[in-house]
Amino acid sequence: MAQLPSRASTSTSNAVAAKKPSISVRGRCVPHTEDSRFRVEVGYHAELIAVFKSIASKNYDPATKMWNFSLEDYQQLMEEAASIASVSLRPLEGMEVVDVASCRPSNSAVLGALLKLCSGWQKPGATLQGQCILVSPNKFEVDVGYNVDVIAAFKQMPTSSYDMKTRKWSFSLEDFKKAHYFPYPVDLLGGIAAVEVEPLPRAVIQAFSASFDGTEARSFDVPKADLSAIEPSLTNSLMPFQREGVNFAVFKQGRLLLADDMGLGKTVQAICIAAYYRNEWPLLVVAPSSVRFTWAEAFRRWLPSLSPDCINVVVKAKDNLRSGLVNIVSYDLLSRMDKQQPGDPFNVLIMDESHFLKNIKTARCKAALPLLKAAKRVILLSGTPAMSRPCELYTQILAVRPNLFPRYHDFGMRYCDAKQTNWGWDYSGSSNLGELKLLLEESLMLRRLKSEVLSQLPAKQRKVVTVTIDGICARMKAALSAAAKELSKEHRNKTEEKEALLIFYNRTSEAKLQAIMEYITDMLECGREKFLVFAHHKLVLDHISCELGKKNVPFIRIDGATPSLERQQLCDKFQNSAKTCVAVLSITAANMGITLHSADLVIFAELFWNPGVLIQAEDRVHRIGQTKSVNIHYLVAKGTADDHLWPMIQGKMNVLQQVGLSESNFSDNAVSASFHSKDPKQRSIMEMFQRSFTAEDDMDEAMLLEAADDWDNAPPEDTS
Ligand SMILES: Nc1ncnc2c1ncn2[C@@H]1O[C@H](COP(=O)(O)OP(=O)(O)OP(=O)(O)O)[C@@H](O)[C@H]1O
Incomplete structure (x- = not known):
């Protein structure tokens, strides 16, 4: 049995002395020519x-x-360099010396040693x-x-606690310092050859x-900014x-991911943050x-002192990206303006x-990454x-905090359950x-849910x-x-499988036309x-528009062909006119950037694979x-393909919920249970759906949208 250090032998001074990281790289700061x-x-x-690259004003x-x-x-x-145990930088002469020790009393040694543990912990022979x-x-x-030596090691930790339910041991971070207890359990376990703990x-x-140290302000003590x-x-x-x-x-020096729930006013916050700088x-x-023009409108509304001439909405690839004080451009146009980009960076x-x-x-x-890298x-x-x-x-994450996970693989291993396959690594x-x-919450993301901050906002019923x-x-x-039969067949490759899925999805849209219109008519009549009304296929959007027209029902329609301006x-018309009672919207072209809260009912005529x-x-x-x-009707x-899409949507939603990125629960609906098919053949189709639409979603989306367009452009079939 491996010899475990006794509690007495792990007094702070001994342990720290024994573990004091050796400095392998020494350098110095000197004034630059500029x-x-x-x-x-x-x-x-x-x-x-990696630290250098994370500094906004960096230049190589x-x-x-x-x-x-x-x-x-x-x-x-x-400060950041000080957290790397093996690096020592001599401060700049004549500058106020950054007293790392006073920034992080006793912490830097602990932190440095902890960071050192992040590499070289693997034991090839561990079982x-x-x-x-x-x-x-x-x-x-x-x-x-379970391992008897591990348990013995854990019991030596002053803050160890065992949860009978989960059968897991847990420890406090802060007590590392408080209890002057060092080393870390990974090191404590270091002597047990058969055990490897990441x-x-x-x-x-x-x-x-700050939690290891216990002295620094944590982000929930965010100070009030002077506005x-x-x-x-x-x-x-x-x-x-x-x-x-x-x-x-x-507090985060103007670098953050503001992930507030939809409709909580991220625009006004962003304008205010930008105005601070x-x-x-x-x-x-x-x-x-x-939404380019909606942004221009928002600047005019929230910053009236800004002359409208200072707002430059880029509409063509040859327009000047830098001619305004506030410049607004779309992602796609930006990617076509590459040549313009080498210029002064946008701070x-x-x-x-x-x-x-x-x-x-x-x-x-x-196209966006170089701008993100250069921006302060x-x-x-x-x-x-x-x-x-x-x-x-x-x-x-990379855009906001480049040094958090400089390597995608590290992130993938930890949070994407990365698996090696015959075709390379799968990070899905x-x-x-x-x-x-x-x-995310500690380092870069702020997310508030409607239920937390707008107690008066009424509930959403699905x-x-x-x-x-x-x-x-x-x-x-x-x-x-x-189409269903074709899908249940063995497929030679993923492309064939996807084609079969698409045909099923497209056939579904045709098959539902009549039922969709009946439901809309019921809603109008009651x-x-x-x-x-949201739909995905042009065929469906056209059918709804045409039928509403025949019934003389005033409506607006927004789809991919509607110009931004x-x-x-159209939104204003829907919001302000009592007569305009239906908004016919494309799921992919009208799901963001617009406010239509004069309605309180949303009907999804079709499902979409992305929750x-x-x-x-x-x-x-x-x-x-x-x-x-608010009522939502799916x-x-x-x-039809819906039998498979619905459980897939639920599955994806559960993952997002665990990471705190969705409070929406598509699975709490009793009706949903009936959509988990019991038929083993159907189940395998569902798995296929999940497989096909989880990897390389972007490609799938592009392919699906293209295929849906082709489908829509074909002459409609007889629906009678
Ligand atoms: N402080 C405020 N005072 C008045 N109106 C506000 C305020 N904050 C937000 N709003 C209004 O609330 C609506 C939603 O705001 P906004 O469009 O910025 O939300 P969002 O979080 O960006 O939503 P989405 O993610 O859906 O784009 C808008 O009509 C906006 O004008």
């Missing part, structure tokens, strides 16, 4: 480079192979593997199988350094939670193309609907930062979601309405069952004054200003 800058003369060290000089920075960032750089997981801001758990990730240790320089008409309009949002942003403008707002950047950045391989993300203030906005799974958060899963939620397709003609029935006018998009669409009515209880037809 005024108000300094450079760091130091040899190569990967972690230190290829001639000298040295990094230089603005003096404004001196304190931040020295029992475990993992440390953060379970609250000051507590972590060790998830490891420590907390480096990002967690850095983000929660006196901002025009009072704006600051006085802020609701208390919005004011807290601005405080948080200033007004002396660093020009400002760039990157938004989906459909202040707002990225609306930042989940648009979820795939690093897309042109829009590639990065304000990301999204009510749904991840639409279906944690890997979608990575680029947003999820793991340690509780820890990820804590980490209902699954089973519609029948019994009335469809025999030919269509045959086509639908052929006196529903105003409601939204017209969208706001984030559905929730966004629902929240066009469930937002500030809504006074009535029309689901048995015997």
